[in-house]
Amino acid sequence: MEIEEINTRPCLPVQKISFGLGHIFNDLCAAMWFSYTLFYLQVVLTIESTTAGTLLMVGQVVDSLATPLAGWAIDYTGHRRLWHLAGWFTRV
Structure with missing residues (x-):
C-alpha cells in the first residue's frame, strides 16, 4: 500500500474563508434539517x-x-x- 505525500503548503486566506463559510453553511443546513425532522416526527407521524x-x-x-x-x-x-x-x- 502506497502512502500519499501530504501537501504541506499553507492555505491561502481565500481558501480559509471558503472553508469557514462552508462549515457555517453546513451547520445551518443541519440545524434546519433537524428542526424539520422533529416537526415531521411529531406532527405528521404523531410520535411523542x-x-x-x-x-x-x-x-x-x-x-x-x-x-x-x-x-x-x-x-x-x-x-x-x-x-x-x-x-x-x-x-x-
Whole structure:
C-alpha cells in the first residue's frame, strides 16, 4: 500500500474563508434539517416529543461513531474513489 505525500503548503486566506463559510453553511443546513425532522416526527407521524428527540440523538451518536470508522477504513484500504462511489450508490 502506497502512502500519499501530504501537501504541506499553507492555505491561502481565500481558501480559509471558503472553508469557514462552508462549515457555517453546513451547520445551518443541519440545524434546519433537524428542526424539520422533529416537526415531521411529531406532527405528521404523531410520535411523542421524547421519542422523536431520542431518535435524533441516537442518529447523531451513531454518526459520531461511524465517521471515524469510515475514515480509518478509507485510509486503511487506500481506495477513496471506491468509497465515494459506494456512498453514492447507497443514496440512489
